Amino acid sequence: MWQTFALEMDEKRPGFAKGPWFTMNTVLTLDDRLDADRLATAFHRLQQRHEVLRTEVSSDRLQLIHPEPRSSLELVDEVSSHAPVDIARPIRLRLAGNQLALHLHHMVSDPVTLWETVTELAALYTGQELPPPAQYTDYTTAEADQVRRTSKEAAAWWHSKIRDTKVSPQPSSTGDPLAYRDDLLSAQEVAAVDALTKQHRSTPLVTYLAALAHGMDPHVGPGDTLAFTTLFGKRDRPAWQHLLGPCIVPSYLAIPRVTGSLAADVPAVRDAVVGCSRYARYPASAIYATIQDPQRTPFFEYVPQQWPTGFTFGTVKAEVATAAGPKDTGLADALAIRVRTRTDGVLTGHFSADGTDWTEPLVHQVRAGIRDYLLHEEGT
Known part of the structure; x- marks a missing residue:
């Protein structure tokens, strides 16, 4: 997929x-x-x-x-x-x-x-002797089988969530393509937000999604739900935990419009994330028909810090100096926001778009809205 x-x-x-x-x-x-x-x-x-x-x-x-x-x-x-x-x-x-x-x-x-x-x-x-590995072919075969077995249940869930979902109209503005990185929260602020997240028995993904919805709300049209595209990791079988190959499922997030209070927003956003993840294998093409202009749906991804502490090559110790995903080559399309926590504890974001709707000034306003929501909630 x-x-x-x-x-x-x-x-x-x-x-x-x-x-x-x-x-x-x-x-x-x-x-x-x-x-x-x-x-x-x-x-x-x-x-x-x-x-x-x-x-x-x-x-x-x-x-x-x-x-x-x-x-x-x-x-x-x-x-x-x-x-x-x-x-x-x-x-x-x-x-x-x-x-x-x-x-x-x-x-x-x-x-x-x-x-x-x-x-x-x-x-x-x-020089370690390793057992025969699982092959990526096995994973893709199992994924196809699961899609077939769960198609009716997934279709019913997505229909109930998407039929009334209106991808909020994009801002009617134009500008230059944008691609930049910016820090969103300091390490101290991240720690405070993490504590607030635990207090609400939630996850950082849910918290940051609620904040993003808040930041985008003044700049989009009316609708009961904000739709985002995203990626879900699907290593949900023991055999896939150490598998080499992309165990990723692209899907949608159907996020309820926020109220402005994390305590009130978390349950609804959390339920939406759980449901979207559970039924993420439902083919996106089947959702396209019910979403207006799905190709312009903003992309959001939260990447937790998962760098290993180190590796051992015989007697040689190795530490991770850096890690990076795809290089920005200027081929941005719809608005994409990826946030992650660095090793120094700072929450940083990568923002990109082609400028045909979400322009850089608007994206900066969204960034400010994210901070306002999170820092207002934690009282700093």
Whole structure:
């Protein structure tokens, strides 16, 4: 479902999903030198073990699984947080002195895949014997089966939630494309909001969604529900916890209009998130017919801080220096807001849009509304 969704995006914005910068990336700092030959052998074995690392997503949507690894360890002078990855060879590993960089094309990976790939690479370098892995083919087959088994129940739920949902009319303004990052909350403010979230027996995703709905409310038209597109991680079976491959389901969030009080908003937003996640596998195409202009629906994603504490390559210790998702290449479409908590505790946001409705001044107003809602609630 993730790959289909990404390819549909690429059809509208050529190069967005199949391009070389649509990647998941990390750079590790090593406390000693790695044996390059040993690392190259471990990297080769890693690709042999996992079909998804030998998979080419072709232009006609076929999955071509190559019989042998097609990527080799690269010895370079320096590494960076982003590097282009050919979709035909979806993994790159680069070593420069005491830094090791891994880059995976996002068509065959997600954040969990990034960290699991490093974990297994370190184990193979160390010489550990690993059991045969689950393959991504198994996951996609199981997902298709679940879609078939739950289609009626999911259709009934979505019909009850979406039939009266009006994607609020976008602001009638135009401007330049925008793509920028900005801090939303300080570490101290994040800690206070986290405490408030626990007090309401909720999650950060629910809290930040309620705040976003509040921030957008003055700038959109009337409607009982705000609709967003989002991504749900679906590693909801033990067999998928350590699977390499994108276990992501694109779907919608049907969020009730907020009242202005977190205590009142949390139950309704939480119920909406739970329901949207439970029935996320319902094909988006079936929802399109009931949502006005679904392609312009704003995108929202909350990414919790999930960097591992470190890895061990034999006697060499490795720490995460940085991690990054796809590089912004100026192919933004509808408004997209991604927020995450950095290692220093600061909540930061990435905002992008093509400027045909949500312009940068309006987005700054939304950002101010998010802060106003959260900081008013916590009383600072």
